[in-house]
Structures are given as structure tokens and as C-alpha cells.
Amino acid sequence: MRAMPAPPPSTAARRRFWPLACALLALSVLVAATFAVPAVVAELRPAWQHAQDGPGAGAPGASSAEDASEREAHGADDAAASPDPAAAGLAAASGTVDAAGVTEALDAGLTGAPGTVAAAVAVAGEDTVVAGRSQERPMVPASNQKVLTALALAATVDPYERLETTAVRGDQPRELVLVAGGDTLLAPGEGRADAVNGHAGLGTLAERTAQALRQDDPDAAASGQWTVELDTDLFAGPELNPAWEGEDIAAGEITRVAPVALYSHRVPTADGADPGSRGERPEDPAAAVAREFARQLEQRLGSGASVTVGGTASAPEDAVELARVESAPVSEQSAYMLAHSDNSLAETLARVAAVASGREGSVTGVQELIPAALAEHGIDTGGLRAVDASGMAQQDRVSATTLARAVDTLVTDPRYGPYGRGLPVAGAEGTLSERFDDPAEAAARGVTRAKTGTLLDVVALSGYVQRADGSVLVYSLVLNGVSGGTTRAKDTVDRTVAALAGSG
Template sequence: MLKDPVLGRRSAAVVDAATGRRLYGADSGNALTPASTTKIATAVAALSALGPDHRLTTRTVYEPDTQEVVLVGGGDPTLTARKKAKGSASLRDLAARTAAALAKRGVRKVTLSYDTTLYKGDTAHPIGRGNENLAAVTPLMADEGRTDDSSSGPVKRVADPAAEAARTFGDLLKEHGITATPPGPSKSTTRATTLAAVSSPPLSSLVERMLTNSDNDIAEALARHTAVATGKRADFAGAGAAVTARLKALKLPVKGVVIKDGSGLDRGGRLTADLLTALLVTAGDPAHPELRSALTGLPVAGFTGTLSGRYADGAAGLVRAKTGTLTGVNTLAGTVVDRDGRLLAFAFLANDTAGAEAAQSTLDKAATALATCGCRTR
């Protein structure tokens, strides 16, 4: 199946998840453009660097000398200003807590600022500004910088998510009796005292959400946090270097690997099937329980996330995999239970594909073949 010319250039590997033994390989060391399967590497690196229980905190601080309230971005890509937070940290909750803390101080008028200094470098992804697949990469945003909650049609994003989140925060403060100036960028000082804080769900939950829904904004945030946690510069280059360094520390095969971003939107990224299967095997290793959500977040064929509309026949429920799609690029990496009950890790990367739908169908059939054959190791 993988020799189908529709796939163009390809790299493929199948590994027994329990033993790590490779059962099949076809140019498995060839580094190709991985698209969104990059998120598996991002997940493992972030979990390794920060731990599954780590939370991302957005806070407000008070500068007593200037009566300035600073909204400090903590890099939580799931922060929401919606009335129903649905498990995410709430900007509304933060405003209510901040207003209460100010009221205790007898403060009713403040200068409002916002701090985005956690991240460095350009906020625009190398693919360019205005791309509907990704908001500007900033440590302060609400609702991923989306202008509405529509799930159909092109996603519209605000040009400056940090400034928009701060403006929304100012409006929320007003609802609680605090008058704030129009916000501007600033940096909190060591003299500032914390007024209030809200935290994201644990990192394991963010990883699962990122993988299931192929969420680019979470992916870029987790790559930046990996950089922050490991002392690298928190920009695109530093994040890529930090993710690579974490994979090396886990003794994973990184020869030929190039990580340009956390999401896989950058076509300059390169991964191998050998690395992707090694990531999956390591995530399932009992010696690395901290990495488990890199497996549990994978979409389930025919049921969840980016695989909900695929595998209507055959391997529905048996395949769990991360998809990857760019023009001329189709990838699939995940796990499958074969008919003997063994768990296999697989990775299929195809570049220069002759049509997305045909290539996707071929990769799905290859994964289904693994589910329906016997692949015992001896």
C-alpha cells in the first residue's frame, strides 16, 4: 500500500510498542515534512520539561507607586473570556478577584497595563500574519484571539490578541466598579504585589486537547514553555532548539530532525518515522508515566478529533493517531491493536503527494491493514 505512487516520497515504520522492536521499515530514517505530527514531539518535550501536573498561570499585579494594575500573560492559550469557562481559566474570574483585591485597598481607579515579556521575538509565525490556523503567538490571549465562536467557515482572529485581552479585562473590571485607563504594554516590576491569579488545566489536559483537536495555538504555547523551562530563548528558534534538546535527553533518534515550530505549520520542519515511533513507544513506557497523555490524547479512529470522520469501516476504535496535512504533505502516526491483541506504534509520512484525499485514504488503509493482520514478534 505504501508503494502507491499517490504518496510520492515516504518514510514509514511499524514498531512493537511493548518491546520497541521494529517490525517494518521503509526509508524510516528519511527526514520529511511532518505537518501536524510534529505535535507529538512537542507534547513529549513539554511533558518531559514541565511535568504533567504543571499549570500555566495568568495573574494581575499592583504597582503601589503608580497605582498601576498589570495583567501579566503566563502563556495560557486556553484562557477564556466567555461566561462559561468549561474548565479553562476565566478572564472574568480574574477580573472579579482583582476588583475585590483592589476594593480592599480602597482603590477604585487604576492605570491598566499588560505584560507579554514571557515570550521573545516576533509574534507572527513564519507562515505569515493573518493565517486562520494560528493566532499571533503571545503569552496573553483570550479565546485564542478568535473574533467569534463559530465552528464553521474561516476562523477570524484579532490582530493583537494581547491588547484585545487587556481591553476586555478593563471592561470586566468596570463591571465590578473599577475604572481603568485604556491598556498599554508594560512590564511588571519586582516591587509589584500579586492581586489575583487563575491557572490553566494541568499540562496533561492541554496536551490531550492539543493532540485530539490538532490545536496549533496550544502547540506553539507548549513549545515556548519548553524553552522557558529549559533556559532557551522563548521565540520560534529557541522553542525548536528546546524541543530538540528534550528529545535528545530522552535518547530518541534525532538524526536529520529539524524542528521549526511546535505546530508543524512550518514546511521547513523535518521528522523521521523512526523518531515518531520512538516517541510513541517512549510515551507508553512504564518508566515514563509523565508522558502518558501523549498517547491518551491521540484521536480515536471514527470517534474523536481529527479522526472522527475517518475509518467508518474496519479499524474504527482500533487506531489512535495524529494526522498531519499541508499542501502536498500527508502524515499519520499513532498506535493500533492488531488481531493478536498486540499494540503497535506506526508512523507514515508522505511528501509530494498527488492529492490530499487520495493520499489520506491510502494512509488510512495502511493503518487498517495493521489492525486486521497478525504481526506477532518471535
């Protein structure tokens, strides 16, 4: 026999239940609002603590293959998540911000600032600037231009996308074509799964290629001459932006932009290691890759085979792939670009994004991409001049409001979480590792992420800061016409961000 359903609760019982249910629901909403601090901000303190554990810990320069694999598995779900915890937390915290207190902190921090100042401060997740100074004035952004590049990249390339470098068969019997796919952080030897710069290696690609050739025909692989051609069709137009100063090119601050390179367009050390940001620039970055791949492949084919480098050639449309290597996720390359203010990487990734958007991978394609990406997100482009992606062009112009809005979009749009987390932590990572070192600046250490910008007479800082009450402010501080060195200007903006962190 089927059991009879339980009788419904009495009317009086229901009247007692609903007030209790409503109270519990209200409490749960309050708890969620309190603890739903944005995911990107919640990582500020852990990243700061990890940095204390040892050199490079928690920095964007390191990558876990296992973590990357797990992120890839959940990438689609993360991108589609709604409502976004970050946005919910920012919205919940926004009501606690007193505009007058923020304005007072901004004015106090910028007192006596050198040069011409533009500043914008807003509550994260909101469009309105709550405090500012000449915030709509077009300014030279220096490397803060990379914030716009990161947003354009985020808007066009999936954060877990990997850039491929591929070896395929050419049109001729003993011809190979090395196809450049935009990865300019290649190592000359074996790739390192725990690295971003050097994640994929030419030695790894050569070994896989040699195995494929031996599998097809062991005798042919081990004897005779092979030729390697190079396909760089991914990018087009001039490799150097005409707006870049010759002295900056000569000094190695920027160089020819290629769709494939070693260690971000640097010459490896004698033992094949990353030479760092002061390493020499190769005369032809892509050709250097082709030569190194040929050398590595010849070693692996054996003494009876020789491998020479031909010229540039397009891979056949129906080319047979022999082997490939893949970069770290593009969002990790973006984080590396932001943390180390890597000019060449910024230009490369911008061209990759231009291609992904359907534009040409060229100077012109980048100049079209950046304003289009801003406009797509409803960000005002008044006065904007996006001449390059790195900020090396003195003709770049952007307002503090535009920079602040770009930061806000990166850290609050649920699709861009991995990109938003790429900004380095103050006092711990990248170009911010030695900033915020004075007592008046200490309040911002570990609680702000930002992108630096420095030229001879320009200092800029754009990012976001979490205040003690959990609310989050996004900001952009840009100083032009700085004279007598940049130390005082850097101290000014650092002090201002610290004041914002402690604002009431």
C-alpha cells in the same frame, strides 16, 4: 502464659507446598501479563464508546474539575509509579508480534500510495523497527510535528501543572499589571470548569480583582481611574516564525504567538463564545486580552470608576498579587492541541516548555528544545530540522522512525501517561472523527490513537494501534509530494493502519 509457637510443617509437607506455590505464582504472572494491556491503550475502546453517547463525550475538549482535582492529588504518585503497568503490558505482548506479518500488512496497505512514502512500524515498548519503508528519510511532517512538541512538553512540564494569569499591583498607586503566564485558552467572561478551551475566564479574574481592591480600600476601588499594564515577559523574540508562509498567516492558519490570548488566539463571537477553528484572528492577541480585562474590571468596580489600558510593562519584582485564574492541566491543553491540531496552541505550549527547560520562550528556544528532548530520550535526530512546533513550516524535516519513537515514548514512559492519552481516537475525536470511514479502514476504528498531518501535498499519520491479540504497534506513515488533493493519500494511510490492526 505466652502461647507456644506452632510447630513447623514437616519436610514432606514443605515439599508438597512449594510446587503448589510456584504454580500459583506462575499463574498470577500469566494473568498479569494478559490483562496488563497499557493503560493508554485500554482507554481506546471506552473513549470510542463514550463518543457514541453524545457530541463531545469523552473528547479532549471536555474536562471535569473534580477529576482534575483528583488527578492532581495523585499526580506525584502516578509519575513515580514503578514498574509501570503500561510498560509491563507492552513488554508482555511484544513476543506475539510476527515481523513478517506486519511487513506484509504494511506493504499491502501502501500499495499504490501516492507521492513519496516513508513508514516505520515498531512494537510498543521496543526500539527496533519491525517493518518500514524509507523510514530514515527526512520528510515534511506537517502537523505530525506536534507529536514532537507534545513529547518536549511532557519532558519539561508536569502534566498537572496549570498556567496562571495574574493581576498584581503596579509601581504606581492606581496601576495594575496583568501578568501573562502562558494560558492562551482564556474565555472573555466567566471560566468553565468543565472546559479546556475557556477553562479560565477574564470575567472571573476581573471579579476577584475587584473584590481584592474593594477589600483594600472600598472608596478608592469604586472611584477614579485605574490603568492596566500588560506583562508579556514570559515570551521573547519575534511573535511570527520567519519560516511561515505569508499566505498561511493571512488565511489564519497561524498567527502572532503571545503568552496570553482568548480562545487560542481567536476573536470571540459577539456573545463571548468560542468561535471555533474558523474564527477570526485578532491583530494583537495579547492586547485584546488586556482590553477585555479592563472592560470586565470596569463593569465590576462600579460606575464611579474607569479602567484604561496602558502599554506593556514588567510587573514589579515584589508585586502584590490581587487575583489569579488557572488553566486546565497542561496535559489537557496538550490533548486539545493534538485532537484539534491547533497550530497556535502548539507554538504557545512549545514556548512554555522552552521556558520550563531554562531556555528562552522564543522561536530559537523552541528550535533548541525539540531536538534536545528527543536526544534526552535516546531518539535519533539524524536529518531532523525542527523549524517550528506546529508543522506549518515547510522546512521542517523528520524521519518516520523518529516520529514512531516519539509516539512510543509518549505512551510507554510512566511519567507521561496523561500526555500519551491525549492522542485522539480514530473515528471518534478531533481531526480523526471523520477518518477511517470506509469498509477497508473500519478495522482501525476505536483501536488506534494518532495524530494527523495535512498540507497541500503532505499527508501523515503517527500513532499506535492495538491488535486483536492485545499487542500494540506504534507507527508513522508520511507521504510527501502528493498531487491531485489529499483524499486518496488519507485513505491509503487509514487503510494501512487497518491492515496493521488485523496483521498476524
